[in-house]
Amino acid sequence: MNVHGRDLYYFTSVAEELSFTRAAERLFVSQPALSKQIRMLEKQLGVVLFERDRRTVRLTAVGEALLPHARAVLAAWQAAEAAVEEAKTAERCTLVIGMSTSPGRGLLPALRARLVSRHPEAQPVLRQVNWVDASAGLADGSSDVAFVWLPLPDDDRYQYAVVAREPRLVALPDGHPLAARAASDPEGKVDFTDLLEEPFLALPPEAGPLRDYWLALDARDGRQPRIGGVVASAEETHEAVASGQGVALLATGNAPLVVRDEVIAVPVRGISPSQLAVAACQDDKRTLVLAYLAAAREVGATTC
Amino acid sequence: MNVHGRDLYYFTSVAEELSFTRAAERLFVSQPALSKQIRMLEKQLGVVLFERDRRTVRLTAVGEALLPHARAVLAAWQAAEAAVEEAKTAERCTLVIGMSTSPGRGLLPALRARLVSRHPEAQPVLRQVNWVDASAGLADGSSDVAFVWLPLPDDDRYQYAVVAREPRLVALPDGHPLAARAASDPEGKVDFTDLLEEPFLALPPEAGPLRDYWLALDARDGRQPRIGGVVASAEETHEAVASGQGVALLATGNAPLVVRDEVIAVPVRGISPSQLAVAACQDDKRTLVLAYLAAAREVGATTC
DNA sequence: CCGTTGTGATAGCCATGAGTTATGAACGTC
DNA sequence: GACGTTCATAACTCATGGCTATCACAACGG
Numbered sequence: 191m192n193v194h195g196r197d198l199y200y201f202t203s204v205a206e207e208l209s210f211t212r213a214a215e216r217l218f219v220s221q222p223a224l225s226k227q228i229r230m231l232e233k234q235l236g237v238v239l240f241e242r243d244r245r246t247v248r249l250t251a252v253g254e255a256l257l258p259h260a261r262a263v264l265a266a267w268q269a270a271e272a273a274v275e276e277a278k279t280a281e282r283c284t285l286v287i288g289m290s291t292s293p294g295r296g297l298l299p300a301l302r303a304r305l306v307s308r309h310p311e312a313q314p315v316l317r318q319v320n321w322v323d324a325s326a327g328l329a330d331g332s333s334d335v336a337f338v339w340l341p342l343p344d345d346d347r348y349q350y351a352v353v354a355r356e357p358r359l360v361a362l363p364d365g366h367p368l369a370a371r372a373a374s375d376p377e378g379k380v381d382f383t384d385l386l387e388e389p390f391l392a393l394p395p396e397a398g399p400l401r402d403y404w405l406a407l408d409a410r411d412g413r414q415p416r417i418g419g420v421v422a423s424a425e426e427t428h429e430a431v432a433s434g435q436g437v438a439l440l441a442t443g444n445a446p447l448v449v450r451d452e453v454i455a456v457p458v459r460g461i462s463p464s465q466l467a468v469a470a471c472q473d474d475k476r477t478l479v480l481a482y483l484a485a486a487r488e489v490g491a492t493t494c
Numbered sequence: 495m496n497v498h499g500r501d502l503y504y505f506t507s508v509a510e511e512l513s514f515t516r517a518a519e520r521l522f523v524s525q526p527a528l529s530k531q532i533r534m535l536e537k538q539l540g541v542v543l544f545e546r547d548r549r550t551v552r553l554t555a556v557g558e559a560l561l562p563h564a565r566a567v568l569a570a571w572q573a574a575e576a577a578v579e580e581a582k583t584a585e586r587c588t589l590v591i592g593m594s595t596s597p598g599r600g601l602l603p604a605l606r607a608r609l610v611s612r613h614p615e616a617q618p619v620l621r622q623v624n625w626v627d628a629s630a631g632l633a634d635g636s637s638d639v640a641f642v643w644l645p646l647p648d649d650d651r652y653q654y655a656v657v658a659r660e661p662r663l664v665a666l667p668d669g670h671p672l673a674a675r676a677a678s679d680p681e682g683k684v685d686f687t688d689l690l691e692e693p694f695l696a697l698p699p700e701a702g703p704l705r706d707y708w709l710a711l712d713a714r715d716g717r718q719p720r721i722g723g724v725v726a727s728a729e730e731t732h733e734a735v736a737s738g739q740g741v742a743l744l745a746t747g748n749a750p751l752v753v754r755d756e757v758i759a760v761p762v763r764g765i766s767p768s769q770l771a772v773a774a775c776q777d778d779k780r781t782l783v784l785a786y787l788a789a790a791r792e793v794g795a796t797t798c
Numbered sequence: 799c800c801g802t803t804g805t806g807a808t809a810g811c812c813a814t815g816a817g818t819t820a821t822g823a824a825c826g827t828c
Numbered sequence: 829g830a831c832g833t834t835c836a837t838a839a840c841t842c843a844t845g846g847c848t849a850t851c852a853c854a855a856c857g858g
Contacts, residue, residue, distance in 0.1 A: 191499035191502065191503040193571065196496055199495040211833080219817075220819080222817090222819085222836075222837080222838095225836065227817095230815085235575075235578050242836085245824085245826080251585055255580070256577060259578075262570045263570040264495050266563065266570045267563075270563030270567055274556055278540070513805080524848080525805085526806085527845065530807095530844095533807095534845090548805070548806075548852095
């Protein structure tokens with residue numbers, strides 16, 4: 191494997207032209223350079239490839255034997271280059287969109303439409319990510335862009351555009367005393383202060399600030415919440431609420447994934463609304479990524 | 495085609511080991527050298543082939559796409575090297591034996607037997623050469639060894655061994671007056687002096703000293719012979735003699751090729767015998783060539 | 799908690815490779 | 829016999845590919 195592809199190309203060129211001078215100008219190198227390279231190749235193989243007869247050049251038997259193989263090697267390499275080129279463009283056109291649960295609200299089709307209208311070659315690919323990763327795959331590079339809940343940990347590592355801002359709800363078993371209280375509330379809401387003593391379902395500790403956010407730590411004045419259980423997906427949350435392990439805060443858009451059977455969700459007074467954003471890495475300047483963020487910014491302007 | 499085979503080998507090695515350090519020691523290069531080469535390859539292709547993650551190395555999508563093609567290129571190159579190797583040994587084992595007419599006298603089988611008994615890999619190939627080339631292909635390299643008539647032009651450029659020494663004959667039409675004279679001669683011969691006025695068939699002028707030799711210029715004391723025609727093969731000679739264009743000197747061993755129908759050959763008194771030799775280029779030191787010459791020397795010792 | 803080990807990247811050095819221009823030797827052509 | 833063509837050679841430049849030494853970082857183990 192100790193040969194330069196260029197040398198093989200030089201060899202085939204001389205073999206085709208049967209002239210060092212003509213081959214050299216076809217290859218845009220000087221004739222001595224070509225002569226030397228061919229000699230190097232011959233030396234390397236321990237073989238004479240051309241019979242130079244002062245005036246004429248012709249292939250030796252060995253050269254004749256090498257020629258088709260040299261062409262095969264070059265063809266194989268061209269195929270390799272083509273494959274790389276194809277993989278490169280495929281990679282450039284693919285946009286991996288991370289999300290913990292489906293963002294819903296018609297966001298995906300809206301953003302997709304805006305993306306492909308400006309970049310018809312774009313190939314958006316959706317990727318489901320565990321709730322534990324607040325960055326929905328941005329942090330480890332498995333997503334190019336992602337739907338995330340603000341606030342993000344390491345806020346300055348990301349660029350983002352808010353696409354939805356909506357009150358947080360609390361998911362309750364339908365027989366829960368607070369369910370009745372909400373029913374009698376003029377706005378159908380419960381006060382967060384009424385939830386302070388409730389056991390809460392929490393994200394795993396690895397979720398960091400995101401865990402704190404969905405426990406609404408900022409609204410508890412430093413008092414630690416009671417933890418009724420650990421959940422990492424909508425399905426688990428539904429199960430845990432229905433079985434009475436605890437209650438859980440939800441984004442309005444995620445409510446349909448949790449509310450069914452014996453679980454209801456009611457708005458909460460006294461906590462900040464949730465903010466859903468499309469994010470990417472701060473230093474990511476790729477065209478498709480920026481285009482998706484721009485689309486998100488436009489859509490966000492109409493929905494928020 | 496602008497890539498070094500080595501780089502592809504490096505690439506496949508790293509892809510197999512998934513570790514620069516291990517791949518480097520497998521390849522007997524230092525780890526930094528390997529790192530640098532892979533970076534060069536990536537730069538050349540404008541692509542990232544490996545994802546280096548401090549602790550782990552893994553192929554990117556593009557690297558994955560390249561890998562099988564890289565292997566294909568390497569395989570193609572190995573096939574090419576094998577083909578060259580085979581052609582090289584084939585060339586080393588082939589011995590091209592040039593001859594103007596078949597030397598006859600059982601020489602070819604005898605020499606062949608001696609050659610292959612010592613070099614079983616030898617592949618003797620016979621090659622017919624026009625009479626005009628006294629060196630029977632040695633001069634232009636189209637023969638490795640050759641049966642030639644002495645004296646050779648450029649005597650010092652060749653090494654040779656005499657394998658047959660025999661009187662020269664003259665070919666005559668069977669109705670020629672000298673035919674009858676020969677029949678009445680006690681030895682069945684004619685004197686060369688009787689031939690001095692006869693028209694002679696000559697080789698073409700390009701044949702040089704060989705032409706002079708078969709006109710027996712040395713036996714004419716400087717008088718120019720009459721030229722009845724130009725011939726360059728046994729067939730032409732027979733035709734020309736039969737049609738009465740002239741007479742021609744022949745080596746005894748060649749007589750059977752010319753004597754038939756209306757042409758006869760009789761020994762000539764007063765000219766030197768012809769000498770058939772096996773020759774090669776003076777500076778040719780190849781084993782098979784020397785072996786064939788040695789065989790010729792042995793056979794010549796028994797026949798002369 | 800800190801030192802050890804193992805990994806890939808970086809820096810600086812040097813021999814060689816691949817290109818250049820200028821020139822030479824052999825041969826055909828006018 | 830001067831000229832043009834063709835391949836080989838010489839002398840030089842600059843990039844390439846290799847080395848050693850060292851760094852930065854993560855994982856382990858005491």
